[in-house]
Each structure stands twice: as structure tokens, then as C-alpha cells.
Amino acid sequence: MLDVPSETLLTTADRWLADFETALAGADWPGLAALFHADSHWRDVLAVTWDIQTVSGADRIVEVLKAHASGTKLRAFTASRNRTLPQRVTRAGTETLEAIFDFEAADGPGVGVVRLVPDAADGGTLKAWTLLTALDGLRGHGESIGKARPKGESYSRDFRGPNWLDLRQAAAAYTDHDPAVLVVGGGQAGLAIAARLTQLGVDTLIVDRYPRIGDNWRHRYHALTLHNQVQVNHLPYMPFPPNWPTYIPKDKLANWFEAYVEAMELNYWTATEFLGGSYDDKAGQWSVTLRLADGGEREMHPRHVVMATGANGIPHRPDIPALENFAGTVVHSGSYDDGHEWKDRNAIVIGTGNSGHDIAQDLYSAGAHVTIVQRSPTLITNIEPSAQLPYALYDEGPPLEDCDLIVTSTPLALAKKSHQLMTEQSKKLDQALLDGLERIGFKLDFGEDGTGWQFKFLTRGGGYYFNVGCSDLLVEGKIKLAQFDDIADFVAEGARLKSGETIPADLIVLATGYKGQDYLVRMLFGDGVADRVGPIWGFGDGQELRNMYVRTGQPGLWFIAGSLAQCRIYSKYLGLQIKACEEGLISPDRS
Numbered sequence: 001m002l003d004v005p006s007e008t009l010l011t012t013a014d015r016w017l018a019d020f021e022t023a024l025a026g027a028d029w030p031g032l033a034a035l036f037h038a039d040s041h042w043r044d045v046l047a048v049t050w051d052i053q054t055v056s057g058a059d060r061i062v063e064v065l066k067a068h069a070s071g072t073k074l075r076a077f078t079a080s081r082n083r084t085l086p087q088r089v090t091r092a093g094t095e096t097l098e099a100i101f102d103f104e105a106a107d108g109p110g111v112g113v114v115r116l117v118p119d120a121a122d123g124g125t126l127k128a129w130t131l132l133t134a135l136d137g138l139r140g141h142g143e144s145i146g147k148a149r150p151k152g153e154s155y156s157r158d159f160r161g162p163n164w165l166d167l168r169q170a171a172a173a174y175t176d177h178d179p180a181v182l183v184v185g186g187g188q189a190g191l192a193i194a195a196r197l198t199q200l201g202v203d204t205l206i207v208d209r210y211p212r213i214g215d216n217w218r219h220r221y222h223a224l225t226l227h228n229q230v231q232v233n234h235l236p237y238m239p240f241p242p243n244w245p246t247y248i249p250k251d252k253l254a255n256w257f258e259a260y261v262e263a264m265e266l267n268y269w270t271a272t273e274f275l276g277g278s279y280d281d282k283a284g285q286w287s288v289t290l291r292l293a294d295g296g297e298r299e300m301h302p303r304h305v306v307m308a309t310g311a312n313g314i315p316h317r318p319d320i321p322a323l324e325n326f327a328g329t330v331v332h333s334g335s336y337d338d339g340h341e342w343k344d345r346n347a348i349v350i351g352t353g354n355s356g357h358d359i360a361q362d363l364y365s366a367g368a369h370v371t372i373v374q375r376s377p378t379l380i381t382n383i384e385p386s387a388q389l390p391y392a393l394y395d396e397g398p399p400l401e402d403c404d405l406i407v408t409s410t411p412l413a414l415a416k417k418s419h420q421l422m423t424e425q426s427k428k429l430d431q432a433l434l435d436g437l438e439r440i441g442f443k444l445d446f447g448e449d450g451t452g453w454q455f456k457f458l459t460r461g462g463g464y465y466f467n468v469g470c471s472d473l474l475v476e477g478k479i480k481l482a483q484f485d486d487i488a489d490f491v492a493e494g495a496r497l498k499s500g501e502t503i504p505a506d507l508i509v510l511a512t513g514y515k516g517q518d519y520l521v522r523m524l525f526g527d528g529v530a531d532r533v534g535p536i537w538g539f540g541d542g543q544e545l546r547n548m549y550v551r552t553g554q555p556g557l558w559f560i561a562g563s564l565a566q567c568r569i570y571s572k573y574l575g576l577q578i579k580a581c582e583e584g585l586i587s588p589d590r591s
């Protein structure tokens, strides 16, 4: 039980922060260790280590703080007065005093979150359970927003000189120079990092192979709306208007992307494909080749390449025995557009993730006779309320910036625990649906150690479905279900089951996912770079997503991906690192 009266939450937080600062400044390592629970976690986001890393256990936390003590000059810790005030909350099932605080790091202002819980083994003394230290900006290199907005003097006072449009067009044309940063991919990840860098004054160009900004969403299936709610999905700097629908339709988001590029003054070349590149260690720059809209090529020499190519780059087509015998049409889900031409015809959808279910439902509603084939157990959860549980924070009142900080301050161990609890809650909420699915032989799972869909997303990018109706159609028998293991082979007319029966098909959709970023890196940059970088996304044995949003084994090569919220949150830190490289504060070589 957390026994702290509400009126003293602020002073309690301030006291812990003052003790922390005093112990650090005085190199009082035992005193510092005594401020943390034995089982505690410190996540540093650039402020101390210029890395994103989580350190667990009081002894190890002190060890790492000690190692960085001389360089970091951490000081001026105080609970924030102008943000969400210290509060008593329950996180991952534990009641805690959670306080947002400000401090000064060596390279700029910092913000953090500390969570204090009583230590029963030490007379109930409040000690840190989790600590976040995050760099919030670079001293002397602020963003050009608010009071620091551009004054526009260069084009508003000189009547004979170039006006704003002339300057914008010249900046985006790159006729006489190359950008410092080339962002490959202009979806949400590319837009978010380009917006951050542009605000930090780093010359940045986005290239995307699609002919029109937003096509990455426009080309998805007809009925698509976002899976989580509008308040979670804002891009940096420019929130969606307050009249927007709870679940944003894909074309509305696509059009917003166009407006965003215009409003945020981002340099964006459409119909431009990144073909690959190599890094010159001595010069500290890339030689990259772009295929341009007119079919020509352009070589560029940016110092940084940010891969924002998403997970949907290269379709994964598993080796399905005898599929070549099938006489009908076979498409990967990435090329599937609309079901109308399959009315009254037979379709098989292989794969039971989001794409498989959504495409099956699209085909069914277009009048096709559909069978879904399940290859492996799948997590199913209703889109509402279950799939929204992880975002409850964004609905509880703290401003977006504070919600993002609280999310950032959640170390892996707590995130896992929270998601286990939410998965249990979802199971109860979804029980009728899950029972129905089991009745028809659908194989369910709930993620590794019951950590649910979020961890499936973070570890393998799929393996779950947010039910917007397809599961109900399966339970009602309106869409049929078959198990992949029951298929003997494919024949001209469809899939022949081991029972001898044939599932007829005119169309087979392979909703079998996409190859990972690692594959793309090997293809675009060669074995040397791919081996230096190593695995991308997922946690491996660590506590952070591998190679995401931080310096990688290949100087000048960066990765950003994830949900709209992840892109909004981590683009900030990725932007700060690239700016710090540009200003000579850190080296692009992390070794």
C-alpha cells in the first residue's frame, strides 16, 4: 500500500529527486543504491548514455550511472510543475507514486519519470521502482517552433527577391546540393522523422516509390480504417482536427499525409525508388542511387540514410507444396485491392492475421464464397473494448506529451506485466467470441507468456487479428475455416484436403506476411552492411527493440518503424541523435 497523502506527493517526489542528485554529485554509490529497489529498472533515452537502453537491478543501475558520472553532469532535478503533477496510480498491477520531473543533462534539458514504491524490507521507505531519464532537446539547437518560429524576413521584406514558394521549391529540388539526411519511405515513419529533423534545421529529403504521398495507405483494402483510436495516432507537431472520426479511414489519413508534408514544409520526392548504396568511412557519407520519376537515376551523397520502409516491403511467400497446380489466380495480400470482381466466386485466404481476416471479410461482403486457412494459432481480440485497453492512458486526461513520456518510461518488464494483465482482461471480455471460435476448431493463442498482441507486434510484427466482424462470420459459418495441416495438396480447382474433399477456389490470397527489414538491408546495401547491423526489430535477449531509433553497427544508417504512436515518440529521439551527429556532439559510429 502506498501511504502518501495527496498533498505531499510533490514534496515526496522532490525529496527523492534531491537525494538522487546529491548521491550522484557526491559519488555516494551506496547512498545511490539505497534509493532503488533491488528489483528496479532505469531506462535512459540519450540523456546519460546517448543510447536507448534499460538497465535492471539497483547494483547494475549504480554501476552504469557511475561509469557515466563524470561526463553527464546531471543536475537541477525537480518534479515538473507545468506538467501532470505527481500522482498515485496503478501500473502493471502495482500502486505507485509516479512523478514527471525536469533536469539538466550535459547536452540539453532532460525530462524523466520516477515511480516510487515502498520497500517492505527497509521499513517501507519509498524507493525507485522505475526511472526514466530522457533528453528533451539540445542546448543551443532548439526547434524552430513557438517563439523560435521563423520570422520569414528572407521572403517578406525583399519585394524583388524570391518569395516563400520560390524558396520552398528551390529547397526541395536539390539541383545544386544533396541533403544531409535521406529518408527512404514516406509513410508515417518517414514523415515523423523528416518533420523532427526539419524543425532541428537538418536538411532532409524523403523519397518514396509511390507516385502520390499517402499511397501507402490509399492502396490498402477498400474498407480499411485504423485499428486504434484517433487520440493515440497524431503525427508530431500537428494533431488531427477535433472533429475527426474515432477510427480514421485510410484515404482520410492518406490525404492528411499530403497536407502534413505541405504544412510542415517537408522535402518529398514521389515516384522515386531507393536502389541501394555504399558508405565511405573516410568521407563519412553515403553514395546512394535513386531511380527518379522520369526513369533516370540520381546519385546522392547524404551523411545519413534513415530507413523508414515499413514492414510491408517484400511479400513473404512461403513454400506451399503443389500450389503451382492451382489453375486460378494467386495474389499476395499486399497486391489485393478489392473483392468486387470475385462476387459469386470461390476464394481461399491463407493466413489468419489481420490482413487474412480483413481480406476474407472484404471478399465475403463482395459476395464471394470464402474459406480461411489457418496455418498457426492466432491471437484474436475484439477491436473494442479489448484492443483499446493498452491505450486507456490516452483517454484519461494527461496531455499527449505526458502520455508519450509515461509510455516511454515503461521498461520492458513492466510492459510485459501490463500486457499480461490486459490479455487476461481481454480474454474475459471476449469470452463468448473465443468460445465460439474454439467450437469451430479455430486455434487460439495469447502470445508468449500471455503477453498478448502488443508483444506479438513488437517481436514478430503480426500473428493477431482485431475482430471487426470476420471472427463472427467464421463462428456463424458464413466464412468457412480449414486448417492448413488438413490440406493434402493443391489441384487445379482448389485445395484438396486429406479427407479427399476439395475446397473449390477461383482465387487464393496469400496473407502470409512480409520479409523483415534485415532482408531488405541485405538486398539494398549488401552483406557487409547487413552483417554489421544484425537483426532489426524484436528484442532478442535485450530489453530494447534491436537497432530501432538508435545508432546501428553501420555508421550513418538508421531505422524507424512502428505504430503511429511509436513513430511520433521515437522520431524525437532519432532526430536528436542525427542532429547531435551533425553538430559533432556524438559520432555516427556507435562503437
Ligand SMILES: Cc1cc2nc3c(=O)[nH]c(=O)nc-3n(C[C@H](O)[C@H](O)[C@H](O)COP(=O)(O)OP(=O)(O)OC[C@H]3O[C@@H](n4cnc5c(N)ncnc54)[C@H](O)[C@@H]3O)c2cc1C
Pocket (backbone or CB within 6 Å): 184, 185, 186, 187, 188, 189, 190, 207, 208, 209, 210, 215, 216, 217, 220, 224, 225, 226, 227, 228, 229, 233, 272, 273, 274, 275, 308, 309, 310, 311, 312, 313, 354, 358, 560, 561, 562, 563, 564, 565
Ligand atoms: C488494417 C490496418 C490497420 C492499422 N491500424 C493502425 C492503427 O490504428 N494505428 C497504428 O499506429 N498503426 C496501424 N496500422 C499499422 C501501421 O501503422 C502501418 O503498417 C504503417 O503503414 C507503418 O508505417 P511505416 O511508415 O513504417 O511504413 P509504410 O506505411 O509501409 O511506408 C513505407 C513506405 O516506404 C516506401 N518504400 C519502401 N521501399 C522503398 C524504396 N526502396 N524506395 C522508395 N520507397 C520505398 C513504400 O513505398 C512506403 O510508402 C494498421 C495497419 C493496417 C493494415
